[in-house]
Amino acid sequence: MHKRLLxxxxxxxxxxxxxxxxxxxxxxxxxxxxTSSASKYFVAHQGGYIGxxxxxxxxxxxxxxxxxxxxxxxxxxxxxxxxxGNELADGAVVRVPDPLTNINNSxxxxxxxxxxxxxxxxxxxxxxxxxPTKDGFVRPKRHHERDFTGLMTNPIRAKAYAEAAKTDxxxxxxxxxxxxxxxxxxxxxxxxxxxxxxxPQSTYMPISVQSxxxxxxxxxLIAFFKANPTVDYSSFSYVEDKITLTADxxxxxxxxxxxxxxxxxxxxxxxxxxxxxxxxxxxxxALELQEAYKAAVAALYIDFK
Numbered sequence: 001m002h003k004r005l006l007x008x009x010x011x012x013x014x015x016x017x018x019x020x021x022x023x024x025x026x027x028x029x030x031x032x033x034x035t036s037s038a039s040k041y042f043v044a045h046q047g048g049y050i051g052x053x054x055x056x057x058x059x060x061x062x063x064x065x066x067x068x069x070x071x072x073x074x075x076x077x078x079x080x081x082x083x084x085g086n087e088l089a090d091g092a093v094v095r096v097p098d099p100l101t102n103i104n105n106s107x108x109x110x111x112x113x114x115x116x117x118x119x120x121x122x123x124x125x126x127x128x129x130x131x132p133t134k135d136g137f138v139r140p141k142r143h144h145e146r147d148f149t150g151l152m153t154n155p156i157r158a159k160a161y162a163e164a165a166k167t168d169x170x171x172x173x174x175x176x177x178x179x180x181x182x183x184x185x186x187x188x189x190x191x192x193x194x195x196x197x198x199x200p201q202s203t204y205m206p207i208s209v210q211s212x213x214x215x216x217x218x219x220x221l222i223a224f225f226k227a228n229p230t231v232d233y234s235s236f237s238y239v240e241d242k243i244t245l246t247a248d249x250x251x252x253x254x255x256x257x258x259x260x261x262x263x264x265x266x267x268x269x270x271x272x273x274x275x276x277x278x279x280x281x282x283x284x285x286a287l288e289l290q291e292a293y294k295a296a297v298a299a300l301y302i303d304f305k
Contacts, residue, residue: 034059038295041158042288045281047149048073048127049197052162053285055229055292059300063226066289068218070197071165072204073148074116074127077186077195079172090120093130095173095180097164098157105132109180114157115173116148136177165195193254200253205279207255210262212243212278215252218285220276225286229293231270233286239274240264 037056044051052069074094082089098114105111115130117139127148130137140146152158164170170186186195192204198218205214212220243265245257268275268282275282298304 034300035064036296036299038292038299039159040288040292040295041155041162043149043152043158044070044285048075050152050158050161050165051285051288052158053288053292055289055296057293057296057300061297061300063229063293066222066226066293068198068222068285068289069162071162072186072190072192072195072197073152074118075125076192077170077190078118079184079189088118088125090118092118093173093175094127094186095171095182097160097169099160100154100156102132107132107178107180109182110178114151115175115180130175132178134178137175170195200250203254207245207252207257207259209259212245212260212265213252213255214279215255216245216257217277217279217282219248219251221282221285221289224270224273224275224277225289228270228273229290231273233270233283233290236268236270236283238266239269241267241274243267243276243278 035056035058037054040053040055042051042053043049050071050073052071054065054067054069056064056066058064074092075088078088078092078094080086080088081092094116095113096116097112099112101112101114102110103112110132115132115137116127117130117137119126119128119139129140129146129151131140152161161170165186168185168187172183172186172189174181174183192202193199194202196202197204197214200215202215205211207213207216241264243260243262245260247255247257265278268277270286
């Protein structure tokens with residue numbers, strides 16, 4: 001009995017010490033410390049775009065901030081190269097930073113870069129890896145297996161791509177043999193007004209009679225996620241209800257909310273809470289944000305550096 005009592009006392013003391021340590025950590029956050037952030041990179045919009053979910057949390061595991069960026073892939077910024085200069089044709093080439101590619105090449109215009117070439121076969125367009133050899137650049141024989149979307153499932157590549165989009169170092173090029181000739185920056189040839197589709201200056205998926213548009217959808221998703229970071233976003237349903245938009249140029253600088261005329265819209269809801277978002281990417285992007293949230297919470301307790 002004496003040994004059992006001693007064991008119980010030891011367990012109680014240990015629990016008290018753990019609770020005390022936990023309280024101290026949360027107390028530190030109230031003074032401005034104890035926050036962490038994490039990013040999650042992913043292939044967005046069913047392919048062709050690179051998503052970036054960024055979440056910051058405090059020591060109480062509350063979401064301090066959250067953001068989504070969706071960077072356009074080559075098809076959204078490659079320079080038009082057909083005879084009329086108004087469309088993309090087979091053979092367009094772009095260059096992007098890639099820490100996993102051509103790292104042993106002595107040419108600084110090639111080393112550490114990935115090149116993608118547009119291949120059009122049977123009316124199907126694929127942005128595939130374009131590789132330098134001693135006799136010049138070559139297209140992959142299995143181009144559908146070495147395409148932009150597939151290669152960007154590697155988070156190292158996706159991160160490098162997103163950072164290049166932010167710093168405006170994505171570039172159009174032409175190739176002569178093994179010589180790389182730099183052309184216009186992506187920011188000068190982008191097709192939807194901005195490299196980041198969530199940027200207020202972007203024109204991708206504008207507000208229309210039947211849609212609140214991409215950026216108001218993103219804003220609704222972010223607001224809903226910040227209030228509900230731990231719900232099961234794969235378990236969603238729909239509710240038909242009216243959406244009332246309030247104009248905000250910080251969300252969509254070029255959007256006209258008066259164009260939206262739907263009396264009722266099909267809105268995502270999760271655990272009986274209505275999100276205000278209508279776009280089909282809602283559950284996917286919410287889960288990506290949640291993965292970033294989990295990583296940010298883990299970083300509160302583990303130093304991954």
